[in-house]
Amino acid sequence: MARYIARRLVSSLVVLFLVSVFTFLIFQVIPNGSPALRIAGRGASPATLAAVVKEWGFNQPLYVQYADMMEKIFTGSVVSYSGNINVLGQLRAGLPATVSLAVGASVIWLSGAIVIGVISSRRIGGTVDRLMGVLASVSISVPVYVIGAVALYFLAYKVSIFPNGGYVPISQSFFGWLDHMILPWLCLSVGFIGLYSRVLRSSIIETEGEDFVRTAKAKGLTKRRILVHHVLRTSMIPIISLWGLDFAGVIGGGAILIETLFNLQGVGQYAAESIGLLDIPPIMVIVMYGTFFVVLLTTAVDILHAFAEPRVRLQV
Amino acid sequence: MSPIVLSSSETLAADTPSPHGERHRRVALRRLLHDRVAIGSVIVFALIVIACLCAPLYAKYVAGTGPNDNHVTEVIRVGGRPTDVVSTSGIPIGPTWQSKFLLGADSNGRDVAVRLLYGGRTSLMIGFLAAAITLTFGTLTGILAGFFRGWTDTVLSRALDVIWAYPVVLLGIALGTALELGGLKLGPLVISGNSLFVPALIIGFVFIPYLARPIRTQVLLLREREFVAAARLLGKGSMSIIVSEVLPNVTSAVVVFVPLIVANAILLEAGLSYLGAGVQAPNPSWGTMIASGVALITSTPSLLFAPVIMLVATTVSMNLFGESLRNAIGTTTSMAGR
Numbered sequence: 001m002a003r004y005i006a007r008r009l010v011s012s013l014v015v016l017f018l019v020s021v022f023t024f025l026i027f028q029v030i031p032n033g034s035p036a037l038r039i040a041g042r043g044a045s046p047a048t049l050a051a052v053v054k055e056w057g058f059n060q061p062l063y064v065q066y067a068d069m070m071e072k073i074f075t076g077s078v079v080s081y082s083g084n085i086n087v088l089g090q091l092r093a094g095l096p097a098t099v100s101l102a103v104g105a106s107v108i109w110l111s112g113a114i115v116i117g118v119i120s121s122r123r124i125g126g127t128v129d130r131l132m133g134v135l136a137s138v139s140i141s142v143p144v145y146v147i148g149a150v151a152l153y154f155l156a157y158k159v160s161i162f163p164n165g166g167y168v169p170i171s172q173s174f175f176g177w178l179d180h181m182i183l184p185w186l187c188l189s190v191g192f193i194g195l196y197s198r199v200l201r202s203s204i205i206e207t208e209g210e211d212f213v214r215t216a217k218a219k220g221l222t223k224r225r226i227l228v229h230h231v232l233r234t235s236m237i238p239i240i241s242l243w244g245l246d247f248a249g250v251i252g253g254g255a256i257l258i259e260t261l262f263n264l265q266g267v268g269q270y271a272a273e274s275i276g277l278l279d280i281p282p283i284m285v286i287v288m289y290g291t292f293f294v295v296l297l298t299t300a301v302d303i304l305h306a307f308a309e310p311r312v313r314l315q316v
Numbered sequence: 317m318s319p320i321v322l323s324s325s326e327t328l329a330a331d332t333p334s335p336h337g338e339r340h341r342r343v344a345l346r347r348l349l350h351d352r353v354a355i356g357s358v359i360v361f362a363l364i365v366i367a368c369l370c371a372p373l374y375a376k377y378v379a380g381t382g383p384n385d386n387h388v389t390e391v392i393r394v395g396g397r398p399t400d401v402v403s404t405s406g407i408p409i410g411p412t413w414q415s416k417f418l419l420g421a422d423s424n425g426r427d428v429a430v431r432l433l434y435g436g437r438t439s440l441m442i443g444f445l446a447a448a449i450t451l452t453f454g455t456l457t458g459i460l461a462g463f464f465r466g467w468t469d470t471v472l473s474r475a476l477d478v479i480w481a482y483p484v485v486l487l488g489i490a491l492g493t494a495l496e497l498g499g500l501k502l503g504p505l506v507i508s509g510n511s512l513f514v515p516a517l518i519i520g521f522v523f524i525p526y527l528a529r530p531i532r533t534q535v536l537l538l539r540e541r542e543f544v545a546a547a548r549l550l551g552k553g554s555m556s557i558i559v560s561e562v563l564p565n566v567t568s569a570v571v572v573f574v575p576l577i578v579a580n581a582i583l584l585e586a587g588l589s590y591l592g593a594g595v596q597a598p599n600p601s602w603g604t605m606i607a608s609g610v611a612l613i614t615s616t617p618s619l620l621f622a623p624v625i626m627l628v629a630t631t632v633s634m635n636l637f638g639e640s641l642r643n644a645i646g647t648t649t650s651m652a653g654r
């Protein structure tokens with residue numbers, strides 16, 4: 001086990017290093033056009049350009065530039081060019097909304113998927129089962145922001161069941177927070193519920209054919225006990241590793257698309273606004289932090305997976 | 317959700333690749349022809365493609381305006397009554413259901429139906445171009461890494477790992493914003509920042525590992541097969557073995573990926589353009605149209621629903637066709653993603 005963890009950590013460190021180099025290359029070394037112009041954005045004055053060249057050391061050799069950039073990003077001293085605001089401060093301000101969004105949505109989609117997955121595995125070919133099959137195949141074709149926009153139109157403008165966006169901190173008002181988060185949560189989760197319940201369903205069906213389930217039946221355990229203690233425990237494993245990937249995907253994509261739509265003022269919306277202004281420093285920082293987070297999260301999920309399922313340790 | 321399908325990329329490894337011959341291909345084709353969903357989705361997709369290809373004809377002979385022509389101050393007759401294209405309070409006209417402004421106008425007084433078709437051309441072109449890039453380079457790296465193993469594999473796999481580590485949308489944003497200023501210059505190839513090739517290139521690049529990884533796994537298995545050993549004993553060189561023995565055996569796996577990649581490329585294009593990191597103004601694309609539709613959601617919902625319906629019809633038909641194709645060929649491939 002220790003060997004597996006060590007090997008997994010080393011390979012993640014290599015990936016993290018390569019990601020940092022590649023991000024550096026994307027923003028500073030892509031051929032054509034001066035990198036200073038790229039950082040300073042459209043319509044920058046010559047004075048700003050000169051300042052950027054000096055600040056980011058574009059007259060230095062590449063490895064010095066790389067070291068400088070990494071130092072800037074990880075000490076949190078990057079400043080955006082529109083408004084001259086410290087990027088890290090902005091990220092900190094946006095984090096509660098983004099975390100609320102991602103955590104809340106994944107709680108909904110995991111619990112929803114478990115309930116529906118179990119129901120559809122009880123009645124294979126039943127209404128719920130078939131409906132989830134359709135939902136799963138539609139969800140891969142409809143992007144979240146489209147679901148969000150349509151939901152916003154019908155549930156916030158046509159019929160005012162939900163507020164039409166905005167974020168209320170949980171410390172200010174719990175119910176206000178809940179009220180503003182429900183629609184974004186549901187929009188993010190609905191597709192995942194379809195996918196996850198499909199995966200869980202086939203995993204349950206597979207597990208129920210295993211010997212230990214027959215043994216449990218032979219022991220005379222109740223159906224409910226077999227399902228909860230024996231079948232579900234095993235068949236949850238694929239869902240959990242899938243969750244690692246998708247949670248990361250929400251942080252690195254879904255949040256950017258949906259926060260803007262619902263005006264949640266989180267990190268994602270900050271990213272989207274920076275794209276609109278072509279303000280490169282915040283984008284650079286968000287790409288770097290986001291990808292690092294994703295790599296670390298997938299590593300953690302893989303290690304947990306190895307604890308849960310010893311077979312995994314032999315692979316990779 | 318961002319471009320996603322469930323399950324791991326290594327599913328391909330589960331079914332040991334078998335030599336797929338002429339007979340197999342004919343069986344798959346016959347299955348497809350008997351699949352109503354497959355036929356239906358191909359028809360829907362073909363109609364969308366044809367409609368978008370005819371965009372200039374529609375613009376010239378029916379609507380009488382181009383995709384970027386403003387008519388903000390003009391007045392048209394709807395049901396006999398003169399109506400402002402864009403009202404004095406800035407609200408554009410909704411669907412008129414007549415030849416001019418069939419689906420209404422946007423806030424710049426541009427004909428939505430014309431833009432929808434031109435936007436479709438953009439979205440489809442980028443989708444196909446990106447898919448071609450992914451297919452070429454994904455198959456190539458997958459085969460090279462799997463066939464030669466050793467150093468080639470280490471280097472290529474690490475490169476794939478790095479691209480894979482980024483969430484798709486984040487990498488698209490990074491490349492999109494970096495290339496938007498200044499464009500790209502690769503030797504003799506110069507692409508300006510607002511060119512449509514920029515998003516196509518980015519999207520094609522981002523999806524490479526999602527194809528290359530499963531192909532690599534499959535080639536790793538294939539190279540151990542008897543017919544590869546036989547070819548080697550016959551004195552064939554590596555390149556000739558790759559072309560005549562390996563490539564024909566991965567084609568069905570690659571073919572299965574085509575509709576998935578096209579659908580995902582169109583979705584990513586829409587997502588990036590929605591955020592402003594894809595197709596640049598004034599070029600219409602379904603993504604940019606959705607973004608401006610969201611802004612006017614209360615006053616003119618048709619601006620949102622027109623591109624949404626086109627986008628969803630395109631991707632749903634592509635994905636349904638992909639599923640039928642998968643069933644017909646009989647592999648369990650799926651595209652892992654975020």
